Amino acid sequence: MTVEKPTMIEFRDVHKYYGDYHALRGITAKIRAGEFFSLLGPSGCGKTTLLRTIAGFEGISSGAVMIDGKHMEGVPANKRPTNMVFQSYAIFPHLTVAQNVGFGLRRANLAKDELARRVGEALEMVGLKGYGARAAHALSGGQRQRVALARALILKPKVLLLDEPLSALDKKMREQMQVELIKLQRQVGITFILVTHDQEEALVMSDRIAVMFEGEIAQLADPETLYRRPNSKKVADFIGTMNFLPAEILSEGPGGIEIEAQGLGRVTLAPDQAPGAASGQGATVGFRPETLTILFEGQPTAERESMGTIEEVVYYGDMTYYDVRLDGTASPTRISMRNVFGRPVLDIGARARIAWSAGALVLFR
Numbered sequence: 001m002t003v004e005k006p007t008m009i010e011f012r013d014v015h016k017y018y019g020d021y022h023a024l025r026g027i028t029a030k031i032r033a034g035e036f037f038s039l040l041g042p043s044g045c046g047k048t049t050l051l052r053t054i055a056g057f058e059g060i061s062s063g064a065v066m067i068d069g070k071h072m073e074g075v076p077a078n079k080r081p082t083n084m085v086f087q088s089y090a091i092f093p094h095l096t097v098a099q100n101v102g103f104g105l106r107r108a109n110l111a112k113d114e115l116a117r118r119v120g121e122a123l124e125m126v127g128l129k130g131y132g133a134r135a136a137h138a139l140s141g142g143q144r145q146r147v148a149l150a151r152a153l154i155l156k157p158k159v160l161l162l163d164e165p166l167s168a169l170d171k172k173m174r175e176q177m178q179v180e181l182i183k184l185q186r187q188v189g190i191t192f193i194l195v196t197h198d199q200e201e202a203l204v205m206s207d208r209i210a211v212m213f214e215g216e217i218a219q220l221a222d223p224e225t226l227y228r229r230p231n232s233k234k235v236a237d238f239i240g241t242m243n244f245l246p247a248e249i250l251s252e253g254p255g256g257i258e259i260e261a262q263g264l265g266r267v268t269l270a271p272d273q274a275p276g277a278a279s280g281q282g283a284t285v286g287f288r289p290e291t292l293t294i295l296f297e298g299q300p301t302a303e304r305e306s307m308g309t310i311e312e313v314v315y316y317g318d319m320t321y322y323d324v325r326l327d328g329t330a331s332p333t334r335i336s337m338r339n340v341f342g343r344p345v346l347d348i349g350a351r352a353r354i355a356w357s358a359g360a361l362v363l364f365r
């Protein structure tokens with residue numbers, strides 16, 4: 001049996017105005033203790049503002065922010081059990097690594113060897129054991145970000161707030177730091193809240209993700225649910241690539257929803273395949289590119305098959321993307337296939353049998 005973890009952060013109908021601008025529009029959510037939680041959304045959706053309301057850098061216009069069961073109204077940033085790591089490294093270049101890491105403890109009046117022990121412990125956590133005496137200005141971008149992390153962790157906050165901490169790093173370094181951050185979070189066990197506009201980063205790192213658009217949380221779920229069962233076309237499109245085809249709802253009952261979709265025909269969907277609320281704007285089915293397969297000559301008939309014509313072929317080494325016009329549809333469907341050595345790559349204009357899976361469809365209505 002899994003026991004639900006206690007709540008660490010709670011937002012109760014939080015609104016925030018900057019003058020006339022309504023930046024947060026009724027945020028209600030709970031973040032669990034020990035969770036790696038991400039706020040994901042496009043630029044300007046309010047994710048940084050929401051993070052700053054936790055830290056106390058930003059007041060709220062109405063509603064409540066609770067941390068560990070306590071109301072945060074009137075509690076200044078330096079009295080909150082949180083610490084923030086910023087996108088820009090914000091370390092002092094003229095100090096050593098150890099002086100930077102110990103900076104937050106300067107007022108704690110620790111004995112010299114106790115301070116050195118805590119600094120050493122924090123540096124080891126972030127993989128910088130033995131770097132204490134180095135000059136901070138001589139570090140690489142990734143190392144500076146580790147110093148910033150160590151400086152935040154040494155204060156033993158209950159919640160670590162991370163504002164796009166990896167966005168200044170190159171792709172390789174970013175991917176490496178993502179894995180290290182996950183390991184670090186597991187090791188220290190404190191709540192991490194990450195702001196990112198990078199959907200892949202959020203999927204890789206998070207226990208749960210809140211997808212935000214225009215000051216609201218559009219969906220809050222674990223990565224797999226967000227990917228497989230997005231509750232709107234907007235969320236589906238923001239997280240990865242999704243194909244959409246028009247559909248008609250024929251009947252709806254406890255046994256499922258029967259639809260007729262362009263290019264696919266009649267399908268019965270389980271209730272969980274329509275996770276979003278009805279908007280009354282007509283129905284659409286969505287499906288991910290990797291849930292379709294081109295059947296090559298000699299491959300057996302699949303349970304669900306449609307015919308189509310190849311319109312575009314994009315070779316990616318390990319993968320090939322095919323844009324295929326399924327018969328009876330008005331727009332191409334993207335299919336991504338892992339390349340198997342020796343298998344032919346189809347040409348533009350070729351006819352193809354396409355296998356798909358009814359369970360991979362999501363209905364938006």
Ligand SMILES: Nc1ncnc2c1ncn2[C@@H]1O[C@H](COP(=O)(O)OP(=O)(O)OP(=O)(O)O)[C@@H](O)[C@H]1O
Binds near residue numbers: 047
């Ligand atoms: N101090 C401020 N005064 C006025 N408007 C602000 C202020 N801070 C943020 N905003 C506005 O509020 C909205 C949300 O900003 P926020 O920084 O939270 O977005 P974001 O999702 O973090 O975007 P980004 O990824 O670009 O940082 C934006 O439209 C922004 O212009």
